[in-house]
Amino acid sequence: MNANSKTHSGNPLTSFRRAVGGLSDGVRDRWAAAPGWARWTGYALLIALAVIAPHPAIGSFMAPDSHWPSLLFSPIGTFVLLAVGLNVVVGQAGLLDLGFVAFYAIGAYTMAVFGTKYGWNFWGVLIIAIFMTAISGIVLGSPTLRLRGDYLAIVTLGFGEIVRITAQNTDYIGGARGITNIPHPPTLFGVEFALDPLPYYYLLVAAVVLVVIVAKRLERSRVGRAWEAIREDEDAAELMGVPTFRFKLLAFFVGAMIGGLTGAIWASKVIAIQPPNFPFILSATILAAVVLGGSGNLPGVVIGAFLVAWLPERFRGFADYRILIFGAALVLMMALRPEGLLPARRRRNVLGNGENDAGAAATESGGTTASGDAGDKEVAK
């Protein structure tokens, strides 16, 4: 590791931070200043891009070594949807969840159990899966959300492990062997769901669009403002009359539903699921996607998830070393630009909310500057 260059020369590091930051901040500011029609065109272009993405011409560049449409479905599509879900919890409400994979697993297992044991229709089970994960979000959240941030992190990590180990030890849901022969979704508008990943990919794209719209509307609503207030300073929010516990629970609820939705769609494609499909590293990866992209900012989160899912697949040439490089990249990224590639406009200081946040405060263009420090210490007691 390049310990020396990092610790003894603050200046090159700082200037590199500025360079990276300037570029993506410029993009963000221009986007924010763009008129309505320009933004709508932007959205339309993005959706069009998602629709033509599976084309072989794009695939040959994006993933020369593997089957591109399969990658688009999983990990890329599933990561994006999971990251949008986790962003509600981590980015918007500021609750650190290290066990998000649990909701993904519950969604997948619900789909598998109802599909194989009861032979229910995909769409019916999809709704049940979302319902089940929402319940599990409340079951996990209601005792733990009274805890402060770091404890919440470790309890959610424990919850993720509990879900996985329980699946492994319960014979009713297949134990360590998992569940096989999960039925595919029924034919929809003449499109047959079978082994071809394309229909599933478009299903995911539709889910992402829907979820992003919901998340965006929530963000702009009273709920979103309450989440923002809680994230910035929970005590102050409570004093201002925000029922913090209820809104934190709602964030868990929404995030869990999105996680469950992803898991259910994924399970209907892959035919077989096993407990080792839901390791802690997946939670960590999704969290990394959210933070790398820019916690709290949807476009950033989507880009972050795309990069985290795609880069390791693109560089399959490095084969085994991908995860190693991923780990090093996380450390490096946090040193260079802890607020992510495309941080939210008003929220630059979420990640700069540390003990000595002079650096973050200096780059903050307005609004809350010094409040982070004091609030942080209160929480720490």
Added chain:
Amino acid sequence: MLNDFINQVGPSTVGGLSIGAIYALIALGYTMVYGVLRLINFAHSEIFMIGAFAALFVIMKIGITGPLTGIALVGMLLLLMLVAMAASGGAAVVLEQVAYRPLRRHGAGRLAALISAIGASIFLQELFALVIIPEVFDRPSQGRIQVPVPRLLDRETLLTIGNTEIRNDHVIIIVSAVIMMVLLDVFVNRTKIGRGIRATSQDPETATLMGVNIDRVIRTTFLVGGAMAGVAALLYAMELENLRYNVGFLLGVKAFTAAVLGGIGNLRGALLGGLALGLIENWGAIFFGSEWKDVIAFTILVLVLLFRPTGILGESLQRARA
């Protein structure tokens, strides 16, 4: 059911106390770093792993194949303990320099530091799985498979109470853990740098104003916490006799649970929490079966946090404040 429990409670208690002592030693690292930096040092589990493999490396270099006895055993255990402490402590200091210090300099927040810690943890695990275990330990393309550790001491029953056998390895683990705890307690409470650590954990800004060199305090905290993980690593390698690249993950989570259970930031709480966690999960395993051990441990964590969020002994490296 109850009969099972009565039959097994003795052996489970001994087993629980010895694994609990290992949890406690690892928990010290979490608790000290948390006390000073308010950071969950997620890569602490890999610090533990490095110590364990360092001890194994020396075992292989010396060429121990069979169990030792007498003076040779004591000398070897002390040597290996020093090696593991040095490796873990050194690795912890390097980790702090590489993964945490740059973030602190730039005023990045706690979430960023946690992500950096997770990144470092992934990096170190993969480094061992891909490079160090295959190359250094000469197990090409077997980096993810368990590495056996040669037997260091023969298990001998020292004392039998009812159906409970107390073996020499249990005694070694518990006694070494308690000695380390006492030494650490003296270090933090009686030395100058120990006072610096306590001051920093109370209020870093005031501590700086009072002339405490925060960087030095943090480095010392990582060094000492890492060294304790090194002791735990040797004891673990001696007792379980096999290692893996991700041996630290579950132990690390459990040890953090132990730290929270005892009251995070509280050194004596870490000892108490570790022993309590070891006992509870071993006793629980009698009822539910050992495959549910980890679930029991995490459930306990949730329950403790619900009813007494500051842990058994309360928080703070200095004294209970909550």
